[in-house]
Amino acid sequence: MKIIVLNGSPKGDLSVTMQYVAYIQKRFPQHELKIINISERIKRIEKDEPTFQGIMDEVRMSDAVLWAFPLYLLLVPSQYKRFIELIWERGATDVFKEKYAAVLTTSIHFFDHTANDYMRAICDDLEMRFVGAFPAHMRDLMEKEGRQKLFLFASTFFEDVEKNAPAPKIFKPMTYGNLDYVSSPVEDKIDAQDKKVVIVTDCEDIQTNLGQMIKRFKDSFSTPVEVINIAEMNIKGHCLGCLHCGFEYLCRYEGKDDFNEVFRTKVQTADVIVFAGMIVDRYLSSTWQMFFCRSFFYNHTPSVVGKQVGLIISGPLSQTTTLRQAIEGWVQFQQSNLVDFVSDQYEDSVTLNLLLTDLARRLISFSEKGYIRPRNFLGVGGMKIFRDEIYGGLRGIFQADHRYYKKQGFYDFPQKNYKKRFMADIMTLFTKIPPIRKEFPRRIKKGMIKPYQKYLKG
Ligand SMILES: Cc1cc2nc3c(=O)[nH]c(=O)nc-3n(C[C@H](O)[C@H](O)[C@H](O)COP(=O)(O)O)c2cc1C
Structure with missing residues (x-):
């Protein structure tokens, strides 16, 4: 089987994502994974029509496409986005129609769900047969479990293609409204004062x-x-x-x-x-x-x-x-x-x-x-990822981040909050005593709202 890998990393062959592809190739030598560097060559692909058409020919002759890219700013790198736009601008959507597709991303999991959703929607828009996504953390390949999962992802992808499996679509085509908007003059204008x-x-x-x-x-x-x-x-x-x-x-x-x-x-x-x-x-x-x-x-x-x-x-x-x-x-x-x-x-x-x-x-x-x-889950969860990553594996590269996080008190690891930990331990200890444990469900509601009362007086 021949799989075209559309590499979204601007780093080309020196990409972390491509190490994952190389691992799949090593484990499945019976299939050919042909990598095409998209983001690294985007200027050429954009300017030189034959280069773009050459890529379309490769896709046409393949059994499936693997969209493999690093997360960039909650989505795909802008070069890759440009390539996707070119598919429509140059009328090449038919090349992808009915082709099997899967998505492989590497990242630190900061909004990899939005990037994966985006790419799945693109596959649906191109009428591809999307059969799976693998949202890896950039270091997963170094873990045994990560390699096992990657192997299973690839094997099910190949199996789906071989078995001509049906593929569900989840995104409907976008429908555009037909408002032809014309702005009219504003009567009561706003004075922004000193706000820029x-x-x-x-x-x-x-x-x-x-x-x-x-x-x-x-x-x-x-x-x-x-x-x-x-x-x-x-x-x-x-x-x-x-x-x-x-x-x-x-x-x-x-x-x-x-x-x-x-x-x-x-x-x-x-x-x-x-x-x-x-x-x-x-x-x-x-x-x-x-x-x-x-x-x-x-x-x-x-x-x-x-x-x-x-x-x-x-x-x-x-x-x-x-x-x-x-x-x-x-x-x-x-x-x-x-x-x-x-x-x-x-x-x-x-x-x-x-x-x-x-x-x-x-x-x-x-x-x-x-x-x-x-902030809601998006901001709170996202910041915790950054906190852990900068403190941990990425500190050596992102030294400016580390200095800022330290200065701003971003390293708010819960295990450093000794008072909270102590109180939690005390509570755990007390609830081991049978009469207290029995009373616990009856008292918990009152107990939980008690600390708020001092702010509600007067
Ligand atoms: C400009 C830039 C933007 C990035 N944006 C994100 C992001 O939004 N979310 C995330 O989880 N990782 C993000 N990353 C981390 C990369 O996705 C990650 O390091 C990836 O494994 C790099 O793969 P590559 O070597 O194949 O390019 C970003 C990295 C760079 C350089």
């Missing part, structure tokens, strides 16, 4: 719904709003995953293009940030993903802390939980506040006008009050 409002967008056409939504939002203010257009910005290239930034937050592209400077001087200094973009396939565009990946020069350190963030989206937002979760996760990791999403999924322009202006009002109001709502 910045819109970051990749919108290239003011006449589109997105362009008109940005216009309405901007017009909602009587005070200046800065627009940063990442599609027009001097950005030399995608994040290469070189980790040059790990020691001092200094990117390899520093001084060679405008990204890092603009990020520091315009994005980081804003009080209110609005991201405005169009849904392209199942997420924002690859230009947007490049923006997020390039912001990784701050590694795992929150770099836009305490901001109010709003999202203006053109496209079927309600049909992509992946996008909403990834953005929410990113904002919570940044210790900022996601105020809301506004999309053009409405029947009429009047409703959208109101929502956009009200988003402006809420962003300023929250900013004035300094309101950051509590």
Whole structure:
């Protein structure tokens, strides 16, 4: 059997993910796993049509496709996202139709569920026969259990292909609304006072719904709003995953293009940030993903802390939980506040006008009050992963993160909280005494609310 492995790592052959592929190849020498480096060669694939067509020919002649990539910023690397966009732009979706597909990711499990969901949706959109995903931790291959699981994943993948197994689909095709939005002038404009409002967008056409939504939002203010257009910005290239930034937050592209400077001087200094973009396939565009990946020069350190963030989206937002979760996760990791999403999924322009202006009002109001709502599972869980990873295996590479985490008290390991541990031990001891144990269910409810009472008096 011939499997085409589409390698999403910008590091090409020196990729951790490809070590997993190499292991599968070693254990299954009867099958050919042909690796094609996608992200590493994206510029060539984009510019040179025969190179792209060569890849399509390989896919056409294969029995199955293995989408193998590292997690980058809660999704796929922006180069890989660009390749996926090219499949549609160049009318090559038929090449993938009915092909068996599986997904292999390596990461530290920070939002690997969003990346896996994204890729599965893409497989469904391409009408592929998706038969499995393997969301590995980047160090799993070094453990016996990890290798066993990888072996089983590969063997079931090959078996499914050989047996011509049926494959369920879980994502329906996206359906787009037909609102032709035209913004109208705003009467009661908002005074942002000393709050700096910045819109970051990749919108290239003011006449589109997105362009008109940005216009309405901007017009909602009587005070200046800065627009940063990442599609027009001097950005030399995608994040290469070189980790040059790990020691001092200094990117390899520093001084060679405008990204890092603009990020520091315009994005980081804003009080209110609005991201405005169009849904392209199942997420924002690859230009947007490049923006997020390039912001990784701050590694795992929150770099836009305490901001109010709003999202203006053109496209079927309600049909992509992946996008909403990834953005929410990113904002919570940044210790900022996601105020809301506004999309053009409405029947009429009047409703959208109101929502956009009200988003402006809420962003300023929250900013004035300094309101950051509590993080949920996405932010709390995500931060615990980073805490453990930076303290543990990744500290040597991400030294700047380590210094920041130490200074900010991020290393809040529960085992260091001696008072809590002591109290838990005492309770465990007491509940071993039969009469206390018997009374326990009757007293637990009262006992649990007792510590709150002092805050409720008066
Ligand atoms: C720019 C960048 C962004 C990353 N983003 C994530 C992420 O969002 N979630 C995660 O769990 N790991 C993330 N990682 C870690 C990589 O996914 C992980 O190290 C992976 O194994 C690298 O594989 P590769 O060597 O094949 O490129 C990121 C790494 C880099 C360099």
